[in-house]
Amino acid sequence: xxxxxxxxxxxxxxxxxxxxxxxxxxxxxxxxxxxxxxxxxxxxxxxxxxxxxxxxxxxxxxxxxxxxxxxxxxxxxxxxxxxxxxxxxxxxxxxxxxxxxxxxxxxxxxxxxxxxxxxxxxxxxxxxxxxxxxxxxxxxxxxxxxxxxxxxxxxxxxxxxxxxxxxxxxxxxxxxxxxxxxxxxxxxxxxxxxxxxxxxxxxxxxxxxxxxx
Numbered sequence: 001x002x003x004x005x006x007x008x009x010x011x012x013x014x015x016x017x018x019x020x021x022x023x024x025x026x027x028x029x030x031x032x033x034x035x036x037x038x039x040x041x042x043x044x045x046x047x048x049x050x051x052x053x054x055x056x057x058x059x060x061x062x063x064x065x066x067x068x069x070x071x072x073x074x075x076x077x078x079x080x081x082x083x084x085x086x087x088x089x090x091x092x093x094x095x096x097x098x099x100x101x102x103x104x105x106x107x108x109x110x111x112x113x114x115x116x117x118x119x120x121x122x123x124x125x126x127x128x129x130x131x132x133x134x135x136x137x138x139x140x141x142x143x144x145x146x147x148x149x150x151x152x153x154x155x156x157x158x159x160x161x162x163x164x165x166x167x168x169x170x171x172x173x174x175x176x177x178x179x180x181x182x183x184x185x186x187x188x189x190x191x192x193x194x195x196x197x198x199x200x201x202x203x204x205x206x207x208x209x210x211x212x213x
Contacts, residue, residue: 002041005063008052009045017093018044021086023077038065046070091147104143106180109167109187111139113156126155139163141171141181150174160186165194172199182206 002012010018022040026033046064050057057067064070077083092102113128116135127134133156141150150171152163164187171178181195181203188205195201 006045006049006052006061008048010041010048015041015044017090018086021082021089023080023082038069043070043073047074094147095143095145098145100143100145104149104175104178106182107141107143107149107171107175107178108182109139109141109164110184111137111160111163111186113137116156124155126157128156131156137163139167141167161189161191164191168195168199168201172201180204184208 002015004011019040022044025036025040027035042065046060046067047070049055049064050060050070057071060067060070074083095102095104113131113133114135114137115133116125120136125135128137135156137154137156137158139152139154139160140148142148150167152167152170154163164183168181171181179200179202181201183203183205185205185207187203192203192205195203
């Protein structure tokens with residue numbers, strides 16, 4: 001058992017799933033390279049710490065590898081598709097354990113406007129007249145188990161139907177055979193026809209059931 005320094009550190013079980021998905025170190029390839037100075041697990045723990053806490057790269061604790069080293073691994077893995085491969089592999093494992101198909105067969109889209117801190121630049125936030133919120137809007141697509149499939153963040157004043165075109169385009173790129181989208185009345189209208197023609201999505205507009213929510 002490896003002692004965890006922070007709640008975000010990978011458990012032994014998590015590391016057993018992640019480690020085989022990482023690329024082979026350069027020093028172990030035919031072309032060769034320098035041995036890595038820091039353990040891969042410490043690099044992963046540093047990335048998880050940053051994601052969990054939302055800190056700046058330079059604020060990564062000193063008992064983890066230097067932030068420049070961590071960022072270097074993160075950037076290389078992202079460009080090489082390693083992070084996407086880890087995400088997709090773990091999602092398939094979760095879906096299988098939950099009794100779902102390995103690939104999603106339907107998605108739900110929705111949005112939420114949240115108040116932004118005063119430190120957020122004005123160009124990145126705006127006033128949502130309907131929700132009476134000055135901030136940003138998160139538009140997401142999730143599968144039937146609530147797991148994230150795609151997301152877009154905009155100033156809160158942007159209309160749901162306008163954001164949905166970007167969101168659905170990203171969703172189609174990630175999931176080429178996903179057929180059905182469920183959405184509320186905010187997405188009714190021209191978006192439905194556009195999504196069917198441009199992206200081959202069947203958007204089903206659903207209403208909330210009657211009674212208290």
